[in-house]
Amino acid sequence: MADWEVIIGLEIHAELLTESKVFCGCNTEFGGEPNSQVCPVCMGLPGALPVLNRQAVELAIKAGLALNCTINGTSQFDRKHYFYPDLPKAYQISQNDRPLCSHGMVELSVGDRKRQIGIQRVHLEEEAGKSVHVGDSIISSEYSLLDYNRSGIALVEIVTEPDIRSAEEARLFLEKLKTLLEYTEVSDCKMEEGSLRCDANISLRPKGSSAYGVKTEIKNLNSFRAVQRALEFEADRQRRLLQAKEVVLPETRHWDEAKGMTFSMRSKAKAADYRYMPDPNLYPLQVDEAWIESIRQNLPELPDAKRDRFINDYDLPPYDADVLTTSRHLADYFEACVQEVDEPKLVSNWVMGEVLRWLKAHELEIESSPVAPKELGGLLKLIQEDVVSTIVAKDVLSEMFATGKSAVEIVDEKGWRQISDADSLEAIIDGVIAENPGPVADFQKGKTKAIGFLVGQVMKASKGQANPQKANEMLRQKLQK
Numbered sequence: 001m002a003d004w005e006v007i008i009g010l011e012i013h014a015e016l017l018t019e020s021k022v023f024c025g026c027n028t029e030f031g032g033e034p035n036s037q038v039c040p041v042c043m044g045l046p047g048a049l050p051v052l053n054r055q056a057v058e059l060a061i062k063a064g065l066a067l068n069c070t071i072n073g074t075s076q077f078d079r080k081h082y083f084y085p086d087l088p089k090a091y092q093i094s095q096n097d098r099p100l101c102s103h104g105m106v107e108l109s110v111g112d113r114k115r116q117i118g119i120q121r122v123h124l125e126e127e128a129g130k131s132v133h134v135g136d137s138i139i140s141s142e143y144s145l146l147d148y149n150r151s152g153i154a155l156v157e158i159v160t161e162p163d164i165r166s167a168e169e170a171r172l173f174l175e176k177l178k179t180l181l182e183y184t185e186v187s188d189c190k191m192e193e194g195s196l197r198c199d200a201n202i203s204l205r206p207k208g209s210s211a212y213g214v215k216t217e218i219k220n221l222n223s224f225r226a227v228q229r230a231l232e233f234e235a236d237r238q239r240r241l242l243q244a245k246e247v248v249l250p251e252t253r254h255w256d257e258a259k260g261m262t263f264s265m266r267s268k269a270k271a272a273d274y275r276y277m278p279d280p281n282l283y284p285l286q287v288d289e290a291w292i293e294s295i296r297q298n299l300p301e302l303p304d305a306k307r308d309r310f311i312n313d314y315d316l317p318p319y320d321a322d323v324l325t326t327s328r329h330l331a332d333y334f335e336a337c338v339q340e341v342d343e344p345k346l347v348s349n350w351v352m353g354e355v356l357r358w359l360k361a362h363e364l365e366i367e368s369s370p371v372a373p374k375e376l377g378g379l380l381k382l383i384q385e386d387v388v389s390t391i392v393a394k395d396v397l398s399e400m401f402a403t404g405k406s407a408v409e410i411v412d413e414k415g416w417r418q419i420s421d422a423d424s425l426e427a428i429i430d431g432v433i434a435e436n437p438g439p440v441a442d443f444q445k446g447k448t449k450a451i452g453f454l455v456g457q458v459m460k461a462s463k464g465q466a467n468p469q470k471a472n473e474m475l476r477q478k479l480q481k
């Protein structure tokens with residue numbers, strides 16, 4: 001890609017965590033019987049009038065603040081017209097030229113570099129219903145079913161500036177955005193349930209040029225990985241066209257995950273096609289400074305601030321702080337555990353290592369970990385007090401996950417207390433020395449590395465229960481005599 005610069009902008013839709021829909025009182029819970037959570041407003045029946053949900057506005061403002069946006073005192077709801085069976089009014093209530101939030105910015109770490117991605121706008125709108133195409137795909141389907149439970153759920157649309165310069169940056173941006181929306185409890189960001197969706201615009205231009213090339217829009221991106229793969233594919237496709245002096249058509253393209261390709265869907269709609277007009281049933285939305293300020297005051301500590309605090313207060317390496325603050329629950333888990341064991345780096349190693357590994361293998365999130373922070377703290381204290389070695393502690397943790405018992409219970413039941421007393425260790429060490437004359441001779445000739453092997457043998461002979469530091473000391477004393 002040496003001669004071409006990739007320009008990417010993203011449009012993200014995130015469902016807001018409100019209990020009722022944005023313009024009616026219907027329930028928003030996911031997974032209900034089709035068309036069981038509907039009323040005349042969200043079914044678009046003639047004469048039904050929308051009433052704005054205050055909580056939806058509050059969450060949209062929260063999102064705007066977390067993305068460093070200006071919150072506009074007056075914004076406007078507009079009708080965006082298009083015809084599709086899952087849109088019963090034949091228009092979506094959205095915001096066009098006067099959005100609720102604008103001019104924001106998100107900072108990303110891309111390798112060692114910091115990148116600032118502009119946020120053009122965050123606006124409030126309503127969800128459409130859901131079409132269920134019977135059969136394999138929309139094209140071969142004989143008929144489609146419609147479920148309006150989702151119709152009218154509150155959404156924010158977040159539009160970035162075309163500041164993203166690679167497929168990887170696009171993925172990193174989405175990860176950061178998800179973290180911010182989860183921290184602020186604006187959205188649960190479940191891509192698999194459709195509560196976070198992303199469309200991507202991409203174009204190429206010769207390096208050094210300031211004019212934009214023709215862009216395509218990619219839809220059907222169902223995971224962060226899909227976003228990165230689709231953008232890599234599309235950048236490559238456009239580059240080949242441009243290098244062959246062919247044209248890139250302005251079109252909407254569909255990402256096919258299985259084939260790993262994008263396909264042309266339709267030529268791109270222009271804003272004029274939507275015939276935007278102010279919705280006469282809704283007043284301009286006024287939000288006063290005092291309300292915005294009270295929301296700002298009640299924002300939780302955001303990931304960047306938390307990361308910096310973890311580095312400063314706990315003396316953690318930046319890598320650890322990054323990993324631990326990717327989710328608010330993970331950060332809380334870490335801090336709760338540090339309350340128990342005042343050795344942050346030890347806690348961080350175990351949380352990032354054994355705990356996350358086990359959770360990942362069992363497809364669980366940290367908030368549903370069977371081992372609570374207090375319990376993990378109990379195990380780490382046993383390491384600090386030399387009751388168990390690190391090796392044995394890993395087995396103890398596996399047992400804790402499996403049985404829900406405490407570390408102390410397991411260690412006592414299994415007889416896994418570390419052997420630190422000299423008499424017991426001495427018997428094992430004498431055995432190892434007798435069985436390994438070669439390495440013993442090596443050590444005595446000055447090959448100090450041989451000690452590592454001998455300590456390993458002691459650990460093996462004691463089934464991991466010997467205290468490795470003690471074993472090392474005692475071995476050296478004996479061999480140097």
Ligand SMILES: [Zn+2]
Binds near residue numbers: 025039041
């Ligand atoms: Zn309704």
